[in-house]
Amino acid sequence: MKTWTRLDEVPGDLRSVVTIGNFDGMHNGHAKVIASCVDRARRAGASSVAITFDPHPTQVHNPGVGLELIFPLNDRIDAMAATGLDATLVVHYDASVYTLEPEEFVVEFLVERLGAVEVVVGEDFHFGRANSGTVDTLRELGRRHGFDVVMVTDIEAPEGRRWSSSWVRELLAAGDVTGAARVLGHLHRIRGTVEHGFKRGRELGFPTANLHGDIEGVVPGDGVYAGWVVRTVPGTSSTEFLPAAVSVGTNPQFDGDKRTVEAHVLGRSDLDLYGERIGVTFVARIRPMASFDSVEALLEQMDDDLRRTASILGVAVAGRVAPDSVTAG
Known part of the structure; x- marks a missing residue:
């Protein structure tokens, strides 16, 4: 075209x-x-x-x-x-x-x-x-x-509502990325540049690619999602799709006040995405954002998030990575 x-x-x-x-x-x-x-x-x-x-x-x-x-x-x-x-x-x-x-x-x-x-x-x-x-x-x-x-003539969904961009925005605001994908006819994706964060996820065995300042696209409502990190392989024109558990919110467990998108690529400790412009595609919402009584309870929930993400995406289950194996700067 x-x-x-x-x-x-x-x-x-x-x-x-x-x-x-x-x-x-x-x-x-x-x-x-x-x-x-x-x-x-x-x-x-x-x-x-x-x-x-x-x-x-x-x-x-x-x-x-x-x-x-x-x-x-x-x-x-x-x-x-x-x-x-x-x-x-x-x-x-x-x-x-x-x-x-x-x-x-x-x-x-x-x-x-x-x-x-x-x-x-x-x-x-x-x-x-x-x-x-x-x-x-x-x-x-x-x-x-x-x-x-x-x-x-207008095309309507089975429930009788007209397909529209405003409907997509409503669904995304509610965190219903599955519903949004039905209206769109494709999965929803945002783009942003990976920034340095507090590296708390790395210390817990869940290193993440953090997006915050220059995100393009509507960020879904707070919660944890199964999705894909989409990147251009450095030095090539090839596109890579990496299975990821994606957190959207302010990180209430650690009293955060900045809303970010944090994507943990399953099983990978060898990625250095800082400064890269990546896409994050949302497939399904796993759960709402929450705080837990202890770090141990948080880790137990995050382990379950990884299992559910792998099941939804149809990939092998991967657990936490060793913090000292993370190669990103």
């Missing part, structure tokens, strides 16, 4: 079927809209193109809301590429875009640059200055400028 970040990167002779959206999280509803775009483009002998925006419009118009993207732009683009799209146009969302009247947006982006023959959108699609354009507006502009409009 080609990725364009400026209009002048788009070929001048393009003929396309276009879909438009923020696509944050690339959940099942997004996937349905994009799949329709890809299918209709193939049948029309045209290119399938998605327009998405960065930063998210809510972050621009309502910064006080503190909206966190479900996952970062690069992951969004990767997920969009997996749908079979031919190209994605990432539009820098600023006043030059959100002050355009609906017809100005259509002419500048869809007609003159992308050569749209069809535009595929969801039921709640809005565009143009103050979101004044609707699907009906787009249909009228399509008749005027020579493209058809296809509306994809």
Whole structure:
């Protein structure tokens, strides 16, 4: 899939079927809209193109809301590429875009640059200055400028709720990463740079990769999770998936006050991840965060966490590692 970040990167002779959206999280509803775009483009002998925006419009118009993207732009683009799209146009969302009247947006982006023959959108699609354009507006502009409009009806979960990014955020806040994965259609992942911590886990036989300051993606609610550490093997382009027990919270056992993500890779004492940018993928929540009456009780629980993590991930059970065998700096 080609990725364009400026209009002048788009070929001048393009003929396309276009879909438009923020696509944050690339959940099942997004996937349905994009799949329709890809299918209709193939049948029309045209290119399938998605327009998405960065930063998210809510972050621009309502910064006080503190909206966190479900996952970062690069992951969004990767997920969009997996749908079979031919190209994605990432539009820098600023006043030059959100002050355009609906017809100005259509002419500048869809007609003159992308050569749209069809535009595929969801039921709640809005565009143009103050979101004044609707699907009906787009249909009228399509008749005027020579493209058809296809509306994809909302897709609902079995319980009747519409798939949405806000639903994903609710589930993640509650620590329900399994439910979030069902809505997303894929496991949830965050990214961050491994930092030095207090090294308490190492002393207890559970060395961890700690993420705190520059995390991209929505961090699930406090608790202990089974998941994967995802990293690029140094000096290569290969991706490595490492089974991990992941703790999210402030570490109440030791009166912590900083919320961190700490990932213990099962059975490994030879990893030095400091300074690496890694991904942490969440598979299932094992238990809520808790404090214990003694360190011994904590260790007993952590041993059980490792067993449950291995069972969920389908890997060999690994116990604590010897503190003096840890090679990280």
